[in-house]
Amino acid sequence: MKNFFLSLKTAVWLLTCLICVFFLGSYLMPAYRDVHGAMNDRLLFEWVEQVALDHPWVTGWFFLALTALVLLTINTLACSIQAVRGKWSREDFLLRISPQLVHGAFLVILLAHLLGAGWGYRLSGMLPEGASVRLPGDRVLFLREIRAESDPRGYVRDWSARIILYESGRPVADGLLGPNAPLFYGGMGVYLKSFELQPSPAAFLLVTRDPGAVWALAGSVLFVIGTVIILFLKWKKI
Template identity: 60%
Template sequence: MNSRDSREQSAWRIAFRQNPMLYALCDNTMKNFFLSLKTTVWTLLALIGFFFIGSYMMPVHRDVFGPMSDLLLFQWIERFAAANPWQAWWFFASFAALVLLTINTIVCSIQAVIGRWTRRDFLLRIAPQVIHIGFLFILLAHLLGAGWGYRLSGFMPQGTLAQGLPEGRALHLVEVRIVTDEKGFPMDWSASVVLYENGVKVTSGVLGPNRPLFYNGMGVYLKNIDFSRGPAAILMVNRDPGAILALVGGLLFMLGSAMLLVLKWKKT
């Protein structure tokens, strides 16, 4: 920090000490901003706008956003978004809006909790806080999933064994099957896999387009099949440490919303 910055900070401290009303005004302005329902509404509207822009930008710039589904979010930000800020500006703006919405939610919840409670309005006041907690759990789950865990994708010919997976695991692609109609067009496809841990078989299953295989927090997904060079499949192995938090957050969000709806309906 240079001397000019130090002088400016000292000037602000002196101004606040000499003018308590100025400090109170700034403090109240910040509190009112984060406690305001307008902040929530405008932030949500901004998010909708950014997502709308993103729905246009993502198909146009597939070279930037295409790898998003194959990488952890923070990995994608480091490798692609940070290197292409003009194409990913709406993403960073959305991230900033989510941070603002999170602070807004926490401040509102704290303000509600420290207020005076009565038995009559207990449920009516606790319901929004349950919604807020659920929302924060969902955000925390996505944060954990964005930076930790793993997401690996690869092309596997039928009969091969993919070794060296995290946690001492290996994946064997046993068979790839495809069902066609009378004209030869594919109607359905599947892949039989076996999962090993430290050399021991722990589970097996048949993967489909909407039928993953789960084991101890890890999911195995069938992304596509390929018969151009013999039976093969493109598989993804994913571990999301925030999955349970996301489930709990979703349940709390629905519970709080249902409570608030019923209580408001009874009150009217």
């Protein structure tokens, strides 16, 4: 068993498995939209608990992918620990450390997904202009104003919503939401998803808290550093 997880061939076969399982998933997702639709609307663990477990044949691909990822994590850890052990020399330091940097980054990104899947929240709903809504952490979101700009043909060119965020009864942040322009405060993000002006102005807002997002970014930066070092070293060597 120890040799199984230390083998590069294991990584090759697990990646092959993941490709096959994701292929299956990409077919099943649009075919069973009612089951998979909620994957993006709520936390992944909530979807697993409330939807996926009731449809094991349709969502089996997801659990297979999860299993393969767990095995790949053990395989990556085992191979990296073995590679880090042993004698080091100044000459091959970068060549030996850079793949482990990439492996570490991959694991950090997986950890980020895990954090985002189980902790945090995703809340959404329509909020009329001038109304407020209570949020977790003794916070209140107030929608002050919605603005939309149209071009001469009548197509909406741009839109924005001004909000104020209160914490424990006092204002702590205010800002203008728009496309690609959320408001971040205390680990929480407020997004303007869509809006309507008739019969009365209202905005469809999304409030998220994803504790994994920062880790995903950190893992990504680490991943790029590792792969660029590998690229540089291998390009020169071959």
